[in-house]
Amino acid sequence: MSAPTEGHRFAAFRHSSYARFFLSRFLASFATQIVSVAVGWQIYDITRDPFSLGLIGLVQFLPSLLLILVTGSVADRYNRRIIMAVCLVIGTLCAAALLVLTMTGQFSPIPVFAVLIVFGIERAFFSPASQSLAPNLVPVKDLSNAIAWNSTSWQTAMIVGPVAGGLLYGFGPIVPYAVSVLFFLIAALVVFSIPKPPQHSTGAAKSWASIVAGFGYIRAEKVVLGAISLDLFAVLLGGAVALMPVFARDILTLGPWGLGLLRSAPGFGAVAMAMWLAANPIRHRAGVLMFVGVALFGLGTIVFGLSQTAWLSVLALVVMGAADMISVYVRETLITLWTPDELRGRVNAVNMVFIGASNELGEFRAGTMAAVIGAVPAVVFGGIGTLAVSILWALWFPKLRRIDSLDAPKRENLPA
Numbered sequence: 001m002s003a004p005t006e007g008h009r010f011a012a013f014r015h016s017s018y019a020r021f022f023l024s025r026f027l028a029s030f031a032t033q034i035v036s037v038a039v040g041w042q043i044y045d046i047t048r049d050p051f052s053l054g055l056i057g058l059v060q061f062l063p064s065l066l067l068i069l070v071t072g073s074v075a076d077r078y079n080r081r082i083i084m085a086v087c088l089v090i091g092t093l094c095a096a097a098l099l100v101l102t103m104t105g106q107f108s109p110i111p112v113f114a115v116l117i118v119f120g121i122e123r124a125f126f127s128p129a130s131q132s133l134a135p136n137l138v139p140v141k142d143l144s145n146a147i148a149w150n151s152t153s154w155q156t157a158m159i160v161g162p163v164a165g166g167l168l169y170g171f172g173p174i175v176p177y178a179v180s181v182l183f184f185l186i187a188a189l190v191v192f193s194i195p196k197p198p199q200h201s202t203g204a205a206k207s208w209a210s211i212v213a214g215f216g217y218i219r220a221e222k223v224v225l226g227a228i229s230l231d232l233f234a235v236l237l238g239g240a241v242a243l244m245p246v247f248a249r250d251i252l253t254l255g256p257w258g259l260g261l262l263r264s265a266p267g268f269g270a271v272a273m274a275m276w277l278a279a280n281p282i283r284h285r286a287g288v289l290m291f292v293g294v295a296l297f298g299l300g301t302i303v304f305g306l307s308q309t310a311w312l313s314v315l316a317l318v319v320m321g322a323a324d325m326i327s328v329y330v331r332e333t334l335i336t337l338w339t340p341d342e343l344r345g346r347v348n349a350v351n352m353v354f355i356g357a358s359n360e361l362g363e364f365r366a367g368t369m370a371a372v373i374g375a376v377p378a379v380v381f382g383g384i385g386t387l388a389v390s391i392l393w394a395l396w397f398p399k400l401r402r403i404d405s406l407d408a409p410k411r412e413n414l415p416a
Helices: 016-047 050-066 068-077 080-103 109-137 140-170 174-192 213-220 222-238 241-251 256-279 286-306 310-337 341-373 375-396
Strands: none
Touching: 016 050, 016 080, 016 109, 016 140, 016 174, 016 241, 016 256, 050 068, 050 109, 050 241, 050 341, 068 080, 068 109, 068 341, 080 109, 080 174, 109 140, 109 310, 109 341, 140 174, 140 256, 140 310, 213 222, 213 341, 222 286, 222 310, 222 341, 222 375, 241 256, 241 341, 241 375, 256 310, 286 310, 286 375, 310 341, 341 375
């Protein structure tokens, strides 16, 4: 097979609306990562309690869970572009609130958690709207390329954002929040500049059946159910992000810059993999490769937990990021291709809750276990659990395992 052309590699960027969308998501993700590093370091510096780090994830996840029946329906019934822009304005205000708390010396767990709850509500509406908007900005033939670049945008922010957050924090805690305010504001303005795209909608009046339609579709479509639940349980068990301040300060004896390096290492591996996938998209055995990616993520987590050497820890995190990107790329493409546009908001709302559960509740799980048995056993246990999940899901969802191509319509994805 010949290598893809340069035009194919950047096919999604032929569409100006997508290019603006890409820039906005990158800036918003960048700002979010800066805030995450700054808040985590400040809270741990004040409390020296791993449990408080777990609470940071929990208070941001709960709004997505409590509002799941609302956020998806809103994304399917109303202008997804406007929803994104309004959410980014609220994100700007949240970052500004953290800035004010820091400047006035009022930065403490209770007011910070209150701001993070609002931030979580903003994310609860932003995620399904943004995930559902991307397919409206490119034709179907460029969709998998757009998904790969979406992942590249987010993961690049995961690399640069934590490092920048650590470096900016070195100049004082005020600086990272000020930069985040600026980035959120620019991201909002860019979204407002995107022309209103076409959006399919049933136009039906609100009813309980329409509100819960996303759940019904996921339950009936085993490929989507398997893909979403795989991420939930794998990352719920394997997530170690919340404990990185503990590893940076107490185990590897690194400072704020070292924390940024650890936080960015998975993103570095993920971006490298995402760029490779954008140029060399998966053509065959996509389902198998997704399960392999999850298994490698689990193995990398175990190595990270056991390592007491900085370079080995960073390498393990890079491998984790690259492996996770394979899973993310396959999963997000399948969910998009197998879901009708008029249901994408509701399905993505459920998907975002599952992702939030895997990340935010995973951080809560890690912080709670670390407070009881220590950070190292908590991470190693999680890695073993992720490895077990990859094996069990491969056995329980054979239809997902047999998925072949990511370019074909859903009924053509399974081998004969």
